Amino acid sequence: MANETALDAIGNATRRTMLTILHDGEHTVGQLTDVLPVTQSAISQHMRVLREAGLVNVREVGRRRLYSVDLGGLADVRAWVDGFWDDVLAAYVSHANQTASNPES
Amino acid sequence: MANETALDAIGNATRRTMLTILHDGEHTVGQLTDVLPVTQSAISQHMRVLREAGLVNVREVGRRRLYSVDLGGLADVRAWVDGFWDDVLAAYVSHANQTASNPES
DNA sequence: CCTAATCATTAGCGAAATCTTATGGATAGC
DNA sequence: GCTATCCATAAGATTTCGCTAATGATTAGG
Numbered sequence: 645m646a647n648e649t650a651l652d653a654i655g656n657a658t659r660r661t662m663l664t665i666l667h668d669g670e671h672t673v674g675q676l677t678d679v680l681p682v683t684q685s686a687i688s689q690h691m692r693v694l695r696e697a698g699l700v701n702v703r704e705v706g707r708r709r710l711y712s713v714d715l716g717g718l719a720d721v722r723a724w725v726d727g728f729w730d731d732v733l734a735a736y737v738s739h740a741n742q743t744a745s746n747p748e749s
Numbered sequence: 750m751a752n753e754t755a756l757d758a759i760g761n762a763t764r765r766t767m768l769t770i771l772h773d774g775e776h777t778v779g780q781l782t783d784v785l786p787v788t789q790s791a792i793s794q795h796m797r798v799l800r801e802a803g804l805v806n807v808r809e810v811g812r813r814r815l816y817s818v819d820l821g822g823l824a825d826v827r828a829w830v831d832g833f834w835d836d837v838l839a840a841y842v843s844h845a846n847q848t849a850s851n852p853e854s
Numbered sequence: 855c856c857t858a859a860t861c862a863t864t865a866g867c868g869a870a871a872t873c874t875t876a877t878g879g880a881t882a883g884c
Numbered sequence: 885g886c887t888a889t890c891c892a893t894a895a896g897a898t899t900t901c902g903c904t905a906a907t908g909a910t911t912a913g914g
Contacts (some may be wrong), residue, residue, distance in 0.1 A: 648762065655760015658872085660753065667833060668840045673891060686873055688892055707881040707890045713837045722834065725826050728772060732818045735773040763902080778861060791903055793862055812860045812911040859912075864905105871900070882889075 647720040653697035654721060658682065659690050663699065663713060670703065670710040752825040758802035759826065763787065764795050768804065768818060775808065775815040 654660055662676055673691065677684040691711060694700040698717030703710040759765055767781055778796065782789040796816060799805040803822030808815040 648765065651765065652760055652762075655757055656872085657753065657757070660756065663833070667836045669844055674889090682872090683874060684891070685875080685893085689872080692892085709891065715834070715837060718830065718834055718837070722830050725823070725830055728768065729820070729823055729827060731772045732820065732823070739774055761902085779859090787902085788904060789861070790863085790905080794902080797862085814861065855914105857912100857914085860910085862907100862909080864907080866905090867903085869901085869903095871898100873896105873898075875894105875896085877892100877894080879892085880890085882887100884885105884887085 647698065647717070648724070650697040650699055650717040650720040651724060653693050653699055653717070656690075658686075659694060662687070662690060662694065666700065666711060666713050670712045672708045672710060674708070676711075752803060752822065753829070755802040755804055755822040755825045756829060758798050758804055758822075761795075763791075764799060767792070767795055767799070771805065771816060771818050775817045777813045777815060779813070781816075 654663070658680065661680065665671060665676060665679065673684060673687050676687050680687065691700065691702075694711075694717075695702065698714055698720065700711050700717075701714045703712070759768070763785065766785065770776060770781060770784065778789060778792050781792050785792065796805065796807075799816075799822075800807065803819055803825065805816050805822075806819045808817070
């Protein structure tokens with residue numbers, strides 16, 4: 645049932661903010677540290693979680709690491725949500741039909 | 750930017766399982782307690798989180814409460830993920846075009 | 855009424871998550 | 885080489901989270 649690690653990873657406000665910052669392209673750890681109210685260490689640790697969840701990619705350039713959004717992990721999240729959405733809708737419609745032909749609360 | 754409470758709420762495996770059980774219609778707290786390896790108290794507490802996140806609805810019938818999936822909260826999650834996805838794709842394409850007309854790593 | 859059933863809520867505890875500080879490794883630049 | 889920069893990692897403190905146990909409120913049923 646997809647990779648639920650990604651769902652756990654985005655279940656944190658700081659990491660979501662990080663992803664939002666990354667949404668327009670590559671950024672270094674230092675750039676995120678300048679913007680966010682946590683230390684560089686915290687950023688690196690969050691990046692590891694995002695990386696292991698397949699939500700970000702790293703590209704090493706000299707002594708800095710450029711992080712960017714990985715659509716792979718995001719696809720896992722989408723798959724879960726969309727699949728769930730469809731199932732609920734289907735059940736809802738099925739129930740509506742059933743109660744229409746057999747009215748009772 | 751939508752309701753991020755829902756994203757926090759689904760960032761937990763037990764709550765995701767609960768939602769999965771609810772996906773085909775209404776269920777009582779007792780029914781979930783029978784299936785899941787936690788106490789009734791834990792179920793009720795998770796339900797509160799899901800309710801406050803707009804992910805479930807409650808319907809009181811006698812002394813029991815029937816919970817069902819609320820598509821509203823789920824729409825928030827979808828909006829966040831889909832919007833994010835589109836932005837990333839747009840930035841990716843934009844960057845691709847830019848580097849194509851001005852080649853440099 | 856009296857009891858059982860159903861669920862919410864509170865209090866408290868252990869575990870896990872998040873953060874900071876400290877340190878080390880690697881690269882850049884002089 | 886030497887130093888500064890950039891980042892990861894380790895260690896430890898603190899906060900948050902998820903859970904259980906206990907209790908109370910409400911309703912159903914004899």
